[in-house]
Amino acid sequence: MRAVLALLRAEMLRRRAYPLQILGLTLSPFLVVGPFVFVGTMFPDPKVRTSVAVGTILWYWLSMLFWGVGFGIREEMEEGVFESIAATPARLQSLLAAKALDVLAGNIYLTVCTFALLRWTANVTVAVPWSRIVPVVMAAAFALSALAVAYAALVLATRQASGIGSMTQQALGALSGMTAPVSTLPRAARWASAAVPLTYAIQGARAALEGRWPWSEIAVLAAFGTGMLVVGLAVFAHAERRARTTGTLGEY
Amino acid sequence: MAAFEATLRGSAALAAASLRGRSRYRLDYITSTVGPLLWVIPALLTLRFAESLGMGDAFKDATGIARSRAPLYFLAGAVYWNYVEGVWSLAMNVRGAMRSGTLEPLWCTPVPRLALVAGWSAGTLASITLQSAIAFALLAIVGGTPPVVSWVGVAALLAGSVLAAYGFAFVLIGLTLRFRDAESIVSMLGNAAPLLGGVIFPVALLPLPLRLLSYLFPFTYGADLLRSLLAGSRTLLPAHVEVLVLAAMAVVLPVLGWWGLVRLERGARARGLEGY
Numbered sequence: 001m002r003a004v005l006a007l008l009r010a011e012m013l014r015r016r017a018y019p020l021q022i023l024g025l026t027l028s029p030f031l032v033v034g035p036f037v038f039v040g041t042m043f044p045d046p047k048v049r050t051s052v053a054v055g056t057i058l059w060y061w062l063s064m065l066f067w068g069v070g071f072g073i074r075e076e077m078e079e080g081v082f083e084s085i086a087a088t089p090a091r092l093q094s095l096l097a098a099k100a101l102d103v104l105a106g107n108i109y110l111t112v113c114t115f116a117l118l119r120w121t122a123n124v125t126v127a128v129p130w131s132r133i134v135p136v137v138m139a140a141a142f143a144l145s146a147l148a149v150a151y152a153a154l155v156l157a158t159r160q161a162s163g164i165g166s167m168t169q170q171a172l173g174a175l176s177g178m179t180a181p182v183s184t185l186p187r188a189a190r191w192a193s194a195a196v197p198l199t200y201a202i203q204g205a206r207a208a209l210e211g212r213w214p215w216s217e218i219a220v221l222a223a224f225g226t227g228m229l230v231v232g233l234a235v236f237a238h239a240e241r242r243a244r245t246t247g248t249l250g251e252y
Numbered sequence: 253m254a255a256f257e258a259t260l261r262g263s264a265a266l267a268a269a270s271l272r273g274r275s276r277y278r279l280d281y282i283t284s285t286v287g288p289l290l291w292v293i294p295a296l297l298t299l300r301f302a303e304s305l306g307m308g309d310a311f312k313d314a315t316g317i318a319r320s321r322a323p324l325y326f327l328a329g330a331v332y333w334n335y336v337e338g339v340w341s342l343a344m345n346v347r348g349a350m351r352s353g354t355l356e357p358l359w360c361t362p363v364p365r366l367a368l369v370a371g372w373s374a375g376t377l378a379s380i381t382l383q384s385a386i387a388f389a390l391l392a393i394v395g396g397t398p399p400v401v402s403w404v405g406v407a408a409l410l411a412g413s414v415l416a417a418y419g420f421a422f423v424l425i426g427l428t429l430r431f432r433d434a435e436s437i438v439s440m441l442g443n444a445a446p447l448l449g450g451v452i453f454p455v456a457l458l459p460l461p462l463r464l465l466s467y468l469f470p471f472t473y474g475a476d477l478l479r480s481l482l483a484g485s486r487t488l489l490p491a492h493v494e495v496l497v498l499a500a501m502a503v504v505l506p507v508l509g510w511w512g513l514v515r516l517e518r519g520a521r522a523r524g525l526e527g528y
Contacts, residue, residue: 020434031440032443039453043310044307052298056294078351078352083386095253120459126338174293174297180294183304185297
């Protein structure tokens, strides 16, 4: 735990060293999801733009976790500190945990900022039912973090997986109904979307905002997160062992 | 003449290094080829959702074109921003050289800055052109073939926009040298551009303050013209006025950008180029 806190502190110090990153976190999510929300403003029913806003913000959460946690270890490799961290008694999994906590704090911050900016620019208004939304958001954070850990394992195994990460993240967005309910997807895509955790995160958040209790979505997210975390950590440990054996831990 | 040859050799060496980097990470290169379509699919799904709620006609009201042209409308914007952002992302090459500790040696070579930028650009522009061709081919396969299009006009428009984009790229490179942290600046500008330029929607939908910024943003007119050429959507200004704006920015922006780069580089040299 001490290692996680120390690494988390290092992440925070890094943000302080690059203050522009805070500004980026305040504005960039709005700028990224904005074009999709403004496609929604072509249509008179505000339900379209609100639905797009909820879906794209949660997709942005996944994106942050993918790049912050999954691809984050590549940054440590590039900066030449990955091997040094691996040489300490702390486990490399602590690094993933610290990065996940850092990103999740950033995700909460960016959600507040993005909704405020969308309210001002695109008239997106949501009445937040806190008791319903908090459990689904926590379950979503857990499941998406687990997915990011699996991606980290892929990065460690292949060294360079930014292209596949970017495409996977975009494809998961399209399949999860980030801009439209999955019922609007073609039949084959609907089947695929059932295997994507982001689908349940978005469906659950939309359901909570519409006043329903998203129990089934929370259950699926918890189950998926647990399974993916076990698999992701196992693959990560395997990739780490292999890299240690071949002496390529810091190579990319 | 010898100096020119040396410059060309330096530029070609960097282009070769850039291509070698791509061949080393083949998976990244292959997956990036479908990039533009990843803008189009979510936008089309939103349109489908609105249609399911009985609001399909609103697309025609907003863009002036039939629903059947929507894939082309979205794709034209996506391809356009792919080029512009591709040029802007040249600053990331500088950041990459900083990270790997090769910037100072590179900057000390006799190769002129412009040749360095040209070398980095070659691979990027070739790759984006391939991505765009694949995106249009895929669209044609699923039935979205453009109507009769002046491909010469499209090429000229993209060439002018790329030139103008270099103006921004020069400043971004200068800022990277001066302030080290390129990711935040490039990604924020790269993210702001599609919103201000209306990558997949008409900028008339933006609220007034953002709309004013959008009208001041030169690439808005390039994206608007390309959509008009490919999908037949109505333009913000008369087409010939937008062509003039584009031509002017293709001349003025690179000159201003270069001036900015030279000044920022001077400041960076005073503080030292190593470290990040």
